[in-house]
Amino acid sequence: MITCGVCDNSLGGRHNLCTERDLIGMYRAGAFAEKIAIPGRNLIPVPDGMAGAHAALTEPGATGLHAALLAERSSHRPLSESRALVIGAGSVGLLTALILRDKGVTDIVVAETNPLRRELVEQHCDFELIDPVQEQADAQHFDCVFDAVGGAVTREQAVLACRSGGVIVHIGLMDNLGGLDVRSMTLREITFIGAYTYTPVDLRVTLQKLNSGALGSLGWVEQRPLSAGAEAFDELLKGRCAAPKIVLQTV
Numbered sequence: 001m002i003t004c005g006v007c008d009n010s011l012g013g014r015h016n017l018c019t020e021r022d023l024i025g026m027y028r029a030g031a032f033a034e035k036i037a038i039p040g041r042n043l044i045p046v047p048d049g050m051a052g053a054h055a056a057l058t059e060p061g062a063t064g065l066h067a068a069l070l071a072e073r074s075s076h077r078p079l080s081e082s083r084a085l086v087i088g089a090g091s092v093g094l095l096t097a098l099i100l101r102d103k104g105v106t107d108i109v110v111a112e113t114n115p116l117r118r119e120l121v122e123q124h125c126d127f128e129l130i131d132p133v134q135e136q137a138d139a140q141h142f143d144c145v146f147d148a149v150g151g152a153v154t155r156e157q158a159v160l161a162c163r164s165g166g167v168i169v170h171i172g173l174m175d176n177l178g179g180l181d182v183r184s185m186t187l188r189e190i191t192f193i194g195a196y197t198y199t200p201v202d203l204r205v206t207l208q209k210l211n212s213g214a215l216g217s218l219g220w221v222e223q224r225p226l227s228a229g230a231e232a233f234d235e236l237l238k239g240r241c242a243a244p245k246i247v248l249q250t251v
């Protein structure tokens with residue numbers, strides 16, 4: 001994320017809220033180019049010996065860490081005493097769940113509609129997984145709900161699953177409107193937080209966590225040659241992709 005560096009939010013450490021923020025791969029030509037130019041202050045050294053495919057998880061991981069920090073700040077009890085539901089086991093959702101586990105959360109349920117992905121995540125990460133199409137998460141049960149999909153359907157599920165006084169962190173950006181039962185949220189004092197990306201410190205902390213093994217073996221990351229990139233995007237679009245993250249390698 002490239003920010004102006006001089007506004008109140010940038011100077012206050014909340015770079016992600018800079019109104020002039022720019023993001024490589026979103027507003028700027030993306031990282032699939034052979035060469036890209038970015039400000040030097042954006043560079044973070046990768047620790048010696050760290051696999052590139054693992055370092056590449058820093059960005060989605062930092063999004064999860066940032067979401068967990070926001071939940072932590074608004075929760076009445078420590079996260080480690082909380083029951084957490086994570087909706088969506090893409091890279092952001094899965095890394096959010098792994099970060100929660102690293103923070104001592106023992107009761108974590110992950111909701112994912114793609115059966116191939118459920119199987120892979122179960123195999124590598126040992127979370128309790130549910131298919132939200134077949135089975136609703138327990139109603140009014142979770143202290144923290146992380147919506148890493150961000151659609152009307154998942155927002156509705158998040159409100160139903162959140163216990164009174166609980167926190168919903170909305171990370172995904174699938175669609176804009178619908179799903180929130182505001183009356184229920186008001187009567188049950190549910191805190192709803194929008195979470196957008198990360199700060200530079202979130203990125204640095206996440207890189208260290210990934211490198212130290214705090215987020216597990218990361219065996220769920222799939223590596224393919226760059227030449228198979230188009231096929232990988234096609235699988236992702238059609239929901240046929242098991243891996244929460246595919247890293248394309250040039251060699």
Ligand SMILES: [Zn+2]
Nearest residue numbers: 004007018019
């Ligand atoms: Zn700014």
